[in-house]
Amino acid sequence: MKKIRLLVVDDAKFIRDLVQKTLRAEYPEFEIQEADNGRRAQSILKNQSFDLILCDWEMPEMSGLELLKWIRSNEDMQDQSFIMVTSLDQKENVVEALQAGVNNYVTKPFSAEQLISKIMKELVRSGKLTQAEVNSLGRKDRIASAGGAELLAGGLAAKPVTVKKGPREKGLLLLNAEQKYPMQVKDVNPREITLQVTREASLQLGQPVLLGLMGGTEDAPLKVSVRAFVLSQQLAERTPRSEQQLVKAVFLKQDPETAQKFDQLLNAPQG
Known part of the structure; x- marks a missing residue:
């Protein structure tokens, strides 16, 4: 090499x-x-x-x-x-x-x-x-x-967190009040997220989105909506007929209350 x-x-x-x-x-x-x-x-x-x-x-x-x-x-x-x-x-x-x-x-x-x-x-x-x-x-x-x-360059350690399989793996992608798409979370950490969503969700690089995330347990569910922008996109399958796309998005700076809820969601037990 x-x-x-x-x-x-x-x-x-x-x-x-x-x-x-x-x-x-x-x-x-x-x-x-x-x-x-x-x-x-x-x-x-x-x-x-x-x-x-x-x-x-x-x-x-x-x-x-x-x-x-x-x-x-x-x-x-x-x-x-x-x-x-x-x-x-x-x-x-x-x-x-x-x-x-x-x-x-x-x-x-x-x-x-x-x-x-x-x-x-x-x-x-x-x-x-x-x-x-x-x-x-x-x-x-x-x-x-x-x-x-x-x-x-400073700040708190951002350890990657992988969402466990199960019903809490799902979320909602919101482009505006009318365009809402169910999404599946593949990976998430404090800075970015990889999600799978239908190709009907028309996205562009750099586009701002709102992501509704769910976590926690059935007894103690957690929900939070966080702002992000689209960093990259690709087909979920190696075929042009794939109906799903994989999207990587980077989280934007959140207000203090949202940031606290997001941190709780990432660190809470899943299942």
């Missing part, structure tokens, strides 16, 4: 160090280079190539968005894999990045698990690695050894 080369671009040195330490602890095979702003990254990219760029948005001299637009305007780099890593989590920011050609979007704060998952998915999507090669890397649970990078 060829050596994977990554470029980490962020004006905050501690973020660059944390990203590098996390990745090296998990995948010592990776070759990682860094730049402290978009202008420096631009200079590096004129002479070197990388399998993936992890880039902050807000930086001096040249922002991450400006760097992304420059890359997409360069014929030799139009297919360059680019993940935006930023604290800008508003819908308009995500839409702007998508329109500029970003491949994925990670908001700060984020867990090491979330970052690594996005990286590996993009490397597979872009053909830099096959799923078999990813599996052969023999990744171990060594996140703790990454030096306190359980949640990069």
